Amino acid sequence: MSVFTAPDFDGHENVVFGCDEATGLKCIIAIHNTNRGPALGGSRFWNYDNEQDAVTDVLRLSKGMTYKAAVADLDLGGGKSVIIGDAKKIKTPDLMRAFGRVIERLNGKYITAEDVGTTVTDMDYIRESTRHVRGKSTGSGNPSPLTALGVFLGLKAAVKHQLKTDDLTGLHIAVQGVGNVGYYLCKYLHEAGAKLVVCDINKTSLQRVENEFSAQIVGLDDIYSQAVDVYAPCALGATVNDQTIEQFKTTIIAGAANNQLAQDHHGEALKEMGVLYAPDYVINAGGLINVAHETEDYDVEIVKAKISKIYDTLLEIFQRSDKQNLPPSIIADHMAEERFKGPFEAQAAE
Numbered sequence: 156m157s158v159f160t161a162p163d164f165d166g167h168e169n170v171v172f173g174c175d176e177a178t179g180l181k182c183i184i185a186i187h188n189t190n191r192g193p194a195l196g197g198s199r200f201w202n203y204d205n206e207q208d209a210v211t212d213v214l215r216l217s218k219g220m221t222y223k224a225a226v227a228d229l230d231l232g233g234g235k236s237v238i239i240g241d242a243k244k245i246k247t248p249d250l251m252r253a254f255g256r257v258i259e260r261l262n263g264k265y266i267t268a269e270d271v272g273t274t275v276t277d278m279d280y281i282r283e284s285t286r287h288v289r290g291k292s293t294g295s296g297n298p299s300p301l302t303a304l305g306v307f308l309g310l311k312a313a314v315k316h317q318l319k320t321d322d323l324t325g326l327h328i329a330v331q332g333v334g335n336v337g338y339y340l341c342k343y344l345h346e347a348g349a350k351l352v353v354c355d356i357n358k359t360s361l362q363r364v365e366n367e368f369s370a371q372i373v374g375l376d377d378i379y380s381q382a383v384d385v386y387a388p389c390a391l392g393a394t395v396n397d398q399t400i401e402q403f404k405t406t407i408i409a410g411a412a413n414n415q416l417a418q419d420h421h422g423e424a425l426k427e428m429g430v431l432y433a434p435d436y437v438i439n440a441g442g443l444i445n446v447a448h449e450t451e452d453y454d455v456e457i458v459k460a461k462i463s464k465i466y467d468t469l470l471e472i473f474q475r476s477d478k479q480n481l482p483p484s485i486i487a488d489h490m491a492e493e494r495f496k497g498p499f500e501a502q503a504a505e
């Protein structure tokens with residue numbers, strides 16, 4: 156198994172392997188960068204095919220957290236942890252407490268939170284061993300409405316830049332996936348006067364947005380070719396790919412999904428086509444911003460004020476993208492690096 160020579164290794168500060176024989180815990184915590192503050196990132200419980208896949212995942216995800224926290228202007232670095240195994244079979248309160256002890260040994264350099272395969276209840280068990288954990292069953296609750304708020308504001312920034320208007324009235328917006336985030340995004344958009352075209356695999360979710368927001372329902376594969384002003388992917392990753400890119404009639408892509416570009420070159424292709432792309436990790440940072448503030452003095456109004464900055468950040472990214480003739484996805488990475496790289500690293504990169 157390789158770490159230092161793994162393709163996704165990016166000078167990570169620490170990669171810690173944790174084990175607890177009594178509970179069967181096997182975990183890896185990757186701390187990518189802590190220049191801005193302790194590394195925050197969720198704990199993913201996943202039945203990896205092999206240990207190398209777990210290393211690859213934790214290296215890649217922790218690096219992503221550094222960029223996301225930096226662009227969101229949080230005093231946090233990037234980290235992530237993975238617990239290896241089938242959560243349905245091996246997850247117990249004792250295993251989560253043992254995982255908390257691994258985190259505790261890092262003295263606050265890594266802070267965990269919920270992710271795929273872990274719940275707020277698990278965070279409560281972890282908290283019995285360490286205070287370096289965010290999100291709990293009595294905490295701020297479902298982050299999706301706040302993620303949706305950030306996406307809504309980011310979408311408005313994209314409309315402002317591309318269509319030169321602050322008014323969404325009458326604009327046609329295609330929302331792919333009307334689950335937790337998609338539903339609330341539709342709510343905001345409907346209230347702002349936009350006309351919605353939606354798709355989902357879940358009929359109940361579709362009916363809800365049809366009834367509440369007069370959304371028009373289209374087939375799963377038809378969403379890409381809709382003659383709309385904005386395409387908002389809120390379901391799957393990699394929906395901007397070789398097959399879909401030719402179908403788009405929109406000039407704006409702004410949605411909640413993670414990893415929207417199948418490959419980096421799709422960001423360049425969108426720019427060449429004149430389609431404005433709001434980088435996913437910038438526009439969907441509302442949930443992270445919320446978790447970051449989930450401390451004893453949690454105040455949702457402070458969180459909302461912080462989330463509202465997504466609008467300005469995206470406008471700046473779009474302006475720099477035009478000026479430097481580079482895709483917004485690349486500009487976002489540059490902006491993050493400017494914010495998290497220390498003077499030494501910045502100098503070395505020159």
Ligand code: NAD
Nearest residue numbers: 299302332334335336355356357389390411412413439442
């Ligand atoms: P969710 O599971 O609640 O909703 C996803 C919806 O997409 C579901 O209704 C599902 O039925 C639908 N869907 C699945 N496959 C589909 C397909 N092929 N076509 C159309 N619809 C399909 O998830 P969510 O929490 O709303 O998150 C949506 C996206 O945003 C995900 O990519 C997630 O990673 C990302 N995201 C979410 C948050 C958050 O706070 N929840 C934060 C950041 C990013």
